[in-house]
Amino acid sequence: MQIQTSPLTRKLGAFVSLSDVELEILARFHSRRREFQSKHEFIHEGQTKSSAFILSKGWACSFKVLPDGDRQIVDFQIPGDFLGLRSILFRTADHNIEAVTRIEASEVLAADVLRAFSDAPRLAVAVLWAASRDEAMVVEHLVNIGRRSAEERMAHFLLELSARLALVGIGDKTGYECPLTQYHLADALGLSAVHVNRVLRQLRDSGLVTFQSGRVTFDDFDGLAELAGFDTGYLDQTGPLLT
Numbered sequence: 580m581q582i583q584t585s586p587l588t589r590k591l592g593a594f595v596s597l598s599d600v601e602l603e604i605l606a607r608f609h610s611r612r613r614e615f616q617s618k619h620e621f622i623h624e625g626q627t628k629s630s631a632f633i634l635s636k637g638w639a640c641s642f643k644v645l646p647d648g649d650r651q652i653v654d655f656q657i658p659g660d661f662l663g664l665r666s667i668l669f670r671t672a673d674h675n676i677e678a679v680t681r682i683e684a685s686e687v688l689a690a691d692v693l694r695a696f697s698d699a700p701r702l703a704v705a706v707l708w709a710a711s712r713d714e715a716m717v718v719e720h721l722v723n724i725g726r727r728s729a730e731e732r733m734a735h736f737l738l739e740l741s742a743r744l745a746l747v748g749i750g751d752k753t754g755y756e757c758p759l760t761q762y763h764l765a766d767a768l769g770l771s772a773v774h775v776n777r778v779l780r781q782l783r784d785s786g787l788v789t790f791q792s793g794r795v796t797f798d799d800f801d802g803l804a805e806l807a808g809f810d811t812g813y814l815d816q817t818g819p820l821l822t
Contacts, residue, residue: 582606586659586747587633591705593746593816601702604695608633611686615678622663622676629666630686634658637682638758641674642766652767654716655679655740655759659747664710667692680758708815715813724769727807729778732768734807737788737795742811754796 582588582602587609591597597605612635615621622629624643639656653674656662666672667689696703716739723732740757744750761775770778783789787803789796797803 582609584748585609586635586657586749589747590659590709591702594708595701595705597702597705601699604699604702608687608691608695609635609685613684613686615682615684617678617680620675620677622666622672622674624672624675626666626672627670629663629672630688631664631667631692632662632684632686634660634662635683635685637684638679639676639682639684640679640763640767641676643674650766651769652763654713654720655763655767657740657743657747658749660713661687661706661709664692664706679763712813712815715815719813720767729768729770729774730781731807732770733764733775733778733782734787734803735809736764736768737790738804738807738809739814741795741797742814742816746814746816752797752800754794756793757790757795758793 582605585605588597588602588605591605595601613632621632634656635658637658639660639662640652641654641656641662642650642652644650656676662676662684663672667687692706696706719735719739723735727735741750741752741755744755745752749755761772761779764770764775765772768775779790782803783798785802787797787799787806789798803809
């Protein structure tokens, strides 16, 4: 893999103009490549001495399971995202991570991260930016579930995914490939699968967005953004801050 065009480099490059030394460190992050099949749960809540991973291909999800077996998906991970970074800093993993599709990911140990931060402080700041951006998305997800209507939360969610995918070069304002099922959407948005189906049909019939056969197609991007009250400011994708 060419590190200059990897999803992680594209993502961190949105915040900092990466030097040759920093690119070399990122290349070392990708030295332990692994593959996981769909539905493989590779980080478990309560697990100790976890590794983190950098997702290169495919999609994953992070979630919590309640005592009654219900699942709340906290977020979806796409290429360029860290998986379980918090798990190598906490003594115990506080959530589960599962592969949604077959994925390729690079294992990163705590020692790798700490050494990189020591050798390249600007890279550490870029990773902190990425973690802060993830936290900002979680805040929006809370607003989604707590205050937005079902149509608004679906619209906001699909638009957020579009912006995230565009940052790493695999999506744009026309749409994107999306492997998520109605059950994934239900567990992420606090809806039933039946309600998800109804909402998607309403958005399609309104001429805003179509989600069929594994692809999201924006029929009226601006109209969907107006419905959701979507503002990309919290994603901080305006260009490198550090040069």
